[in-house]
Amino acid sequence: MIQPPETSDSEDGTEDAGILLEWLSKTIAWNCADCGASLCGHDRLLSRALIGIHSTRCIACMARRTQCEPEELDSRLNSYICRRACYAAAWASIDSSGCTHSSSPKASPPIDLPTTASTAEWDTATEKWDAADLGCGDLVLPLRGKLRGMLPGTRLHLRATDPAAPVDLAAWCRLTGHLLVASTPPEYLIQRRSGD
Ligand SMILES: [Zn+2]
Ligand SMILES: [Zn+2]
Structure with a gap:
């Protein structure tokens, strides 16, 4: 696999994290569109990763809609965020004093990449x-x-x-x-x- 050069402009994802932070500040009052639960910045970031920018939902409601276990979905979304510099940077900058999240998303085992196909x-x-x-x-x-x-x-x-x-x-x-x-x-x- 070709690695990005050390000097790449967006190497640390700062620019993209800025877009995410702007979205987080715009959606600060958004609750879960299904159950009305209030959502912290982490919750909204997890929601954005799965369902996009136009609405936010809690893990429980997204799990119900996608028919998977809430813990499983939470873990999948955390590992997704871990692997994307822009999301990880945005996550780290969210104040976690008022919620149960830690300052970094939960790391998980590496993903096997399928490499070959005939x-x-x-x-x-x-x-x-x-x-x-x-x-x-x-x-x-x-x-x-x-x-x-x-x-x-x-x-x-x-x-x-x-x-x-x-x-x-x-x-x-x-x-x-x-x-x-x-x-x-x-x-x-x-x-x-x-x-x-
Ligand atoms: Zn909900
Ligand atoms: Zn949180």
Whole structure:
């Protein structure tokens, strides 16, 4: 895997964390859209990672909607945030004096990256998308939309040159239930999940 150069502009994710912090300050009064529970900044960041920028929900309600255990979802979201510099930086800057979260997201075991696929497997893709150098956040939002428009079980051949994409995509696919079939940066093969 090619590592980003040490001097990369967005190496520490500062710029992207700024976007997240701005969103956090805008949504400070947002509660869970389902049950009305009040949400701390960490809760809102976890919510943003799963359901995006337009509404916020508590872990319990997101778990119910995605039909998984709250603890499992919490752990998956924490590991997702750990692996993305922008989210991790935003998390660390949230005041945790009024809530039960610690100043860093809960680390979890590393994700195994699928690395190889035969030529025949790449040929199974029914859609192709070149995301160029879209990174942190900018990549997964349109990716979510692309996959939503595809039939369950069909595959997308994605090209993404962002240096963090291999880890981001593995974490995001595990988080959302899509299958990362192959990862040979900058090429990725993603199988759409069977649910909605
Ligand atoms: Zn709720
Ligand atoms: Zn918190």
